[in-house]
Amino acid sequence: GIENWALGVGLFDMSLSRDDVDVYSRDFSRTSQMNTNSVDVRYRNIPLWDDATLSLMAKYSAPNKTDQQQDNENDNSYFEMKDSWMLTSV
16 A cells, blocks of 8 residues: 555555455354455545644445355345445544
8 A cells, every 4th residue: 555645735545455354144153254355545634723633534345255155145145245435534
């Protein structure tokens, strides 16, 4: 990723990552490991007034399903893993 890139008045961070997560069957008796691809973007240290700054953050995550995992979701035996967004500010 990129970190502490001076961009405008703040600092820009961006990273790409792959995470492995456990996906549970609907009866919680089995798990399957699925990987997800994520993009994390942050624009931080934006000056507001004396001793105050703003940080903006966004993360997008998309599952990378095998054919078997897709079949398990389609027959409703496993919980569905969907694309997700998270936006926040501090």
